[in-house]
Amino acid sequence: MNPMLSDDTVAGLPLSLGRAELLEEIMSTPVLDDRPATTPPAGRSSRWLAPVAVAAAVALLVAVTAWWGSGYGPGGESGADGIASAPAPERDYRAILDAPGWTVENVYADSHGGELSYAKGEQSFEINWYPAASYDDYVEDRRHITDPPSDGEPVEVLDLDARMWAYSDTDHTAIREPAAGHWLEVRGGGMDRAAYLALLGELRLVDEQAFEAAMPATFVDGSERDAAIEEILAGIRRYVDPVIPPGSQRVGFSSDQNDPYHLGADVAGAVACEWLADFAEAHRAGDQRRMDRAAAALATARQWPVLQQMEADGDYPEAIYGYADEVAAGQVPEGYADGLGCEG
Amino acid sequence: MTDGREETFRRLYAAHFDAVLGFALRRTERPEDAADVTADTFLVAWRRLAHVPAGQEQRPWLYGVARRVLANHRRGDRRRTHLGERLRRELAAAVPDVSDGVVQRADVTAAMRRLSARDQEVLELHLWEGLEPREIAEVLGLTTVVVRPRLSRARARLRDLLGNDPEAGGHVPSRQPQLTREERP
Numbered sequence: 001m002n003p004m005l006s007d008d009t010v011a012g013l014p015l016s017l018g019r020a021e022l023l024e025e026i027m028s029t030p031v032l033d034d035r036p037a038t039t040p041p042a043g044r045s046s047r048w049l050a051p052v053a054v055a056a057a058v059a060l061l062v063a064v065t066a067w068w069g070s071g072y073g074p075g076g077e078s079g080a081d082g083i084a085s086a087p088a089p090e091r092d093y094r095a096i097l098d099a100p101g102w103t104v105e106n107v108y109a110d111s112h113g114g115e116l117s118y119a120k121g122e123q124s125f126e127i128n129w130y131p132a133a134s135y136d137d138y139v140e141d142r143r144h145i146t147d148p149p150s151d152g153e154p155v156e157v158l159d160l161d162a163r164m165w166a167y168s169d170t171d172h173t174a175i176r177e178p179a180a181g182h183w184l185e186v187r188g189g190g191m192d193r194a195a196y197l198a199l200l201g202e203l204r205l206v207d208e209q210a211f212e213a214a215m216p217a218t219f220v221d222g223s224e225r226d227a228a229i230e231e232i233l234a235g236i237r238r239y240v241d242p243v244i245p246p247g248s249q250r251v252g253f254s255s256d257q258n259d260p261y262h263l264g265a266d267v268a269g270a271v272a273c274e275w276l277a278d279f280a281e282a283h284r285a286g287d288q289r290r291m292d293r294a295a296a297a298l299a300t301a302r303q304w305p306v307l308q309q310m311e312a313d314g315d316y317p318e319a320i321y322g323y324a325d326e327v328a329a330g331q332v333p334e335g336y337a338d339g340l341g342c343e344g
Numbered sequence: 345m346t347d348g349r350e351e352t353f354r355r356l357y358a359a360h361f362d363a364v365l366g367f368a369l370r371r372t373e374r375p376e377d378a379a380d381v382t383a384d385t386f387l388v389a390w391r392r393l394a395h396v397p398a399g400q401e402q403r404p405w406l407y408g409v410a411r412r413v414l415a416n417h418r419r420g421d422r423r424r425t426h427l428g429e430r431l432r433r434e435l436a437a438a439v440p441d442v443s444d445g446v447v448q449r450a451d452v453t454a455a456m457r458r459l460s461a462r463d464q465e466v467l468e469l470h471l472w473e474g475l476e477p478r479e480i481a482e483v484l485g486l487t488t489v490v491v492r493p494r495l496s497r498a499r500a501r502l503r504d505l506l507g508n509d510p511e512a513g514g515h516v517p518s519r520q521p522q523l524t525r526e527e528r529p
Contacts, residue, residue, distance in 0.1 A: 001373055002439060004453060004472070007366040009445030013438045015365075018431030022383055023357050025427045026390045027350055106490065117490060122460040126490065141485075144392075144409075147384065147416045168415055170461065189462050314492065 092205040093182035095127050095158065096214045099202040104216050107258055113182070123190035125199060130185070132178035138185065139163065139175055157186060157200050172196045212258065219258040228260075229253050232267045232306045239300035243271055245278035245293070264306040265316045272301065272320045273342035280332045291330070298324035353390055360406050361386075363473070365435075367410050370447065370472050372417070375435040381417055383428035385410040404482035407473065411483060447472050455505040463498035470495055 094114065102118040102125065109115070113130040130138070143149040145165040152163030155174055162176040162184075173187040186203065188196040206214065212221035220228045233253065237243050244250055255266035275297045282290035301307060301324045307317035319339055326333040336342070361382070368381035388409045389396055397405050448471060456464050469475045469483055477492040484491065 002369045002375060002378060003442060004370050004446040004448055005366060005439075005442060006445050006447045007362050009442060010366040010369065011362040012445075013435070013442070015431060015434045015438065018379075018428065018434040019361060021430045022386070022428040023354065026357075026383070026387050027353060029387065029390065029427075031349075031391060031393075106493070115490070122462070124462065126486075144388075145412055147388070147413055167412075168418075168461070190460060 090180040090205065092207045093129050093180040093184070094208070094211045095129070095184055095186075095203045095205050096211065097125055097127065097199065097202055098204045099199060104219075107215060107219065108262060109256060109258070121190075123195075124188070126187045127203070128185045128187075129182045132181050132183055135175075135178050135183045138183075142173065142175060145173070155197065155200065157184065158203055158205055166193070169193070174200065215258055218260060220260060220263055221258065225255065225263070228263060229255060229267050232264060233271075235305035236268065236271055238305075239303050240271070240275075240297045244274040245297070248274050248278070250274060261310055261313050261316075264310050268301075268304060268306050268310075268320065269316070269340045270343070272298065272323065273337070273340055276323060276327065276333065276336050276340075277342065279327050283332050295324075295327045295330075298327050349393060353393055356389060356393075356396065356402065357386060360403055363403055364406050364410055367407055367473060368414065369439070370468070371414055375439040376432045377417060379428050379432040379435045381410060381413050383431065384413040384416075387427065388413070401482060404475065404479040407469070407475075407483045408485065452502075452506065455502055458505060459498060459501055462494070463501055466491060466495045467498045467502060470499075 094116075096116065097118050102120045104116065105119045105124075106117045107115070113128060116127045118125040118127075142163070142165055143151060145152075145167060150165070152165045152175075155162050155164045157174055157176040160177050160179055162174045164172055164174040166172050170192055171187070171189045172193060173185060176184040176186070186200060188199055191199070208222070212219070215221070233243055250270070253267050253270055255263050257263040257266055275294045279291055279294035279298070282288075282294060298320075301317075301320050307320060311317050323333040323336050323339070333339070364385050365378060365382045368378035368385070369375070372378045372381060385406060389406060396402060452471075456467055459467070465484070466480055469480045470477075475483065477495055478488050480486075480495065481488045481491040
């Protein structure tokens with residue numbers, strides 16, 4: 001095995017001739033493909049660019065303890081029945097894994113698509129859904145999993161054609177053709193090809209209701225969401241009342257998240273954004289009293305129950321605390337809007 | 345147009361050659377293999393220059409390419425090109441003489457080998473390349489939401505094996521100041 005050299009050490013190796021020669025050799029080879037990329041090459045992560053802050057900050061380690069029970073969640077069954085009897089045009093685009101022993105680790109969905117990940121011991125299985133418009137770009141990106149690029153191995157996923165590529169012997173991904181305005185990518189790790197293919201057969205397309213029903217008990221479904229948001233706000237209101245600065249244009253709070261952590265980040269983040277924007281505006285105007293008011297509101301963030309509950313699961317609360325500290329020091333935090341995913 | 349392309353590539357090559365070669369050296373058996381992985385990685389970058397992102401996303405993108413090249417090499421698909429012959433020779437001569445300047449202690453490397461491949465990979469990118477979860481996500485084609493808990497779990501497992509946190513004693517920072525910056529939340 002080569003020694004684990006640091007880049008510094010590598011930079012000091014006597015390779016100048018070889019390094020220069022390789023550069024010239026490469027540039028003397030023909031250019032095969034010079035079309036500009038329409039999406040970043042790291043395909044899958046591109047959809048996180050818009051809500052990048054939320055994606056980056058909303059780290060989580062959701063300690064989901066709920067299991068699928070026997071492996072057949074109530075939603076899974078109804079969803080499966082619906083699909084089995086409906087070969088006609090699909091309406092559902094979300095998929096769940098309907099296999100024993102697999103635990104939901106994480107779910108995230110927004111207007112760009114969604115992600116549902118499962119774990120079983122060291123194995124992982126991730127289901128992503130995206131709007132159909134991005135299909136070609138992702139396929140092109142995945143073609144480069146292999147060198148030279150390839151169209152992947154044809155497989156079938158949920159009765160539609162799909163292409164499969166192997167990142168390694170135990171890490172495979174498949175992209176299913178668009179249907180119902182969306183397409184699916186399914187990636188399995190820690191398992192061989194046969195096990196992965198077997199799991200593809202355990203996927204079920206489900207509607208929104210069945211999807212929510214298949215989530216663990218800790219997840220907040222659509223019918224519970226408004227109450228959950230109100231509860232979060234009530235907790236914050238104990239320390240900041242009114243919850244948002246006077247004069248704010250915000251009308252209510254909303255979220256399309258199912259996961260308590262993400263939901264909490266949406267709501268607490270929106271509150272923090274309002275006060276940070278208020279502070280920035282006051283700072284520009286030189287309005288010290290207004291600055292103090294905003295700083296005082298943000299200074300209570302460490303006491304907001306929702307953030308305290310989220311602390312064990314990720315770094316989002318820390319991000320808000322950090323901004324609050326900067327505001328307390330009289331500074332407008334640089335990049336806070338991107339950092340927290342503030343709207344507008 | 346061609347000149348502009350060449351200039352862009354020269355800059356890319358100059359900025360990231362050591363990092364890509366270091367990435368390859370830390371993951372291959374022989375210096376010659378690392379030279380091949382480096383040559384193939386930059387060949388992909390040359391051919392797909394229009395796809396290479398700008399700024400700080402460049403290095404994770406190159407690592408992502410190198411990772412796929414490496415996977416092909418491991419499958420036995422060695423030496424797709426015959427580029428970099430001199431680099432192979434120079435590297436084969438130079439590497440065995442180096443005994444310090446390594447990124448981590450041998451016991452940490454041994455402990456990491458006991459983890460799953462998935463845990464190993466995120467830890468390597470974090471400890472060896474100094475990448476933050478967002479950059480690891482770029483390399484692996486995953487989202488940060490997936491990478492962050494995975495990294496956290498992998499670190500905990502490694503800590504359990506070692507009895508301490510590997511970064512405390514084992515990590516000698518390598519030269520990626522622009523990549524070890526604090527991640528924006």
